[in-house]
Amino acid sequence: MTQHARAWVTDDDDSIRFVLERALSRAGYEVQTYATVGELKAALAKDSPDVILTDIRLPDADGLTVLDSLREEQRDIPVIAMTGFSDLDAAVNAFQQGVFDYLPKPFDLDQVLTVVASAVADRPAPAPAERVPDKHQVIGDSPAMQEIYRTIGRLSRSDISVLITGETGSGKEVVARALHDHSPRAKGPFVAINTAAIPSELLESELFGHERGSFTGAHSSRAGRFEEASGGTLFLDEIGDMPLPLQTRLLRVLAEGDYYRVGGRDLLKADVRVIAATHQDLDKHITEGRFREDLFHRLNVINIDLPPLRQRIEDIPALASYFLKQAAQDMGLEVKHLRPDTMAALQSRPWPGNVRQLQNVCRQLCVMAPGEQVFPEDLPQDLGEAGPGPATQDDWREQLRSWARQSLQAGTPELMPLARSDLEQVLFEVALDHTGGKRIEAAKLLGVGRNTLTRKLKEQDD
Secondary structure (H helix, E strand, O other): OOOOOEEEEEOOOHHHHHHHHHHHHHOOOEEEEEOOHHHHHHHHOOOOOOEEEEEOEOOOOEOOHHHHHHHHOOOOOOEEEEEOOOOHHHHHHHHHHOOOEEEEOOOOHHHHHHHHHHHHHHOOOOOOOOOOOOOOOOOOOOHHHHHHHHHHHHHHHOOOOEEEEOOOOOOHHHHHHHHHHOOOOOOOOEEEEEOOOOOHHHHHHHHHOEOOOOOOOOOOOEOOHHHHOOOOEEEEEOHHHOOHHHHHHHHHHHHHOEEOOEOOOOOEEOOOEEEEEEOOOHHHHHHOOOOOHHHHHHHOOEEEEOOOHHHOHHHHHHHHHHHHHHHHHHHOOOOOEEOHHHHHHHHOOOOOOHHHHHHHHHHHHHHHOOOOEEOHHHOOHHHOOOOOOOOOOOHHHHHHHHHHHHHHHOOOOOHHHHHHHHHHHHHHHHHHHHOOOOHHHHHHHHOOOHHHHHHHHHHHHO
16 A cells, blocks of 8 residues: 555545544545535645545535546546445446446445555556446345446446356346446347257257258258357356357357358358356366366356345345336236235245246236235245255355344344354354264364363353
C-alpha cells in the first residue's frame, strides 16, 4: 500500500462512514468522509485522493456520477461502489460505468481493505463500455449470488471463455445467457446445445454442420451451431458428456479458430465465444481419461461455480415470487402469493432439483392452488418433508448460518464465543464416543493436544 494513501468515503449513513473511517485509518490511510455527492465533488475541485469509496444511492445524486466528472477531467482515481440494493443489473452497470470494484452491503471489512489496497496499487482507468439492455434473468441476494454478479460485471467487457459448474437445475444456462447479454457480443445470437442430449454419431454434424452426401441421410447441406452462433455466443451444456473424439476436434477449433463442416473442404472461421457448463467432476474425468486436460484448460479460463439452492435459501422468496408471476403470465392466470408460513416451508425443503425444481413447483401451484393465497397444505406432496435430509458436507454450515441469522435478529450478544464453545463441546463428545473415551486418540483425531482436550473438558464441566 502507498504510504499514507488517502481514501475518501461518501455515504449518507453516519454509522457506515464511522466504521469505514475507523477501519481505513487503522490500516494506515488518511481518510475523509462526505455525506453527499455535492460534498464529494466540491472536495474534488480542490484536491485528489488515491481512492474513492461511494454509495450509489445518495440523497442528492447517484454516487456513480462522480465517474463522469473524473473522466471529463481525465483524472485517474479508482472508484469503489457500495450499495445495499444489489442485483445483477446494478453490478454490471457499475462495472460498465468504470468502477474499480463493487461491494454489496453489508460488507466484510477485511474485504473492503483488500479491495482498497488493490485499487491504490493498481490505479486502473477502465473505459466505459456500451450499456447493455435491461434483462432480469439472474435472481438472488445471497452472498454467493452477489459474487456471481460481480464476476459477470467484470467480464462484461470481455468475450473470454467461461466454464460454469454446478448441480443439475442450479441455473447454469441462465448465467450463460446473462454473460452473453452483458458482453460485447450481446447483439449477436445466443445458441445453446446440450451435448448430452444428442447421440454421439450426430453431435459432430450438429456442432460443425455437414455437406450434402457426406453421410447416409445427408440429403442437403446444413449449417452447424458454430455457424449459427457466428458473432455471438455458443453455449455447450453438459460438456462433460462429450465423446473424446469430439473433444479433440473442439480443442482444435478453440486453438486455431477455424474448422470444416463434415465432408466439407472450405475452411470456416469460428467467430464465437464459447461458454461451457457441466455438473460433472471434470478433474475426476481427466484422471480417468474421459476428458482431455488441455481442453479443460481451454474452457476453464474463468470458472463460475453455481451453488445449489439449499446453500442459498435466502434467495427462495425472490425466486418463488418471480416464478409465480412468470407462470401466471404464461398461462393467463391470476398471480398467486405465498403466505409467510408457506415460504418458511419452502425454505425448509432440501431441493434436490435446485432452482428448476422450485420453478416447476411454482408452475404447479399457479394451476392447482385453489385461492390467491398459497397455504402450506397446497404444496405438492412429493416435495419432501422438512428436516435435515441426507447428510452432506455443507449441511452443518447451512444450519450454522440459520442459527447465526436468528440469533442476530434476536439480539443475542457475543455469538463467536458462544458458537466456538458449542462447536468444541460437540466435537469433543463425538470424538470421545468414537474412541470409547480414549482421550489421546480423540485428541489426535481432532488435531489438538491431549492437554488442550483435557483443559477444555474441565472448562465445560465447570
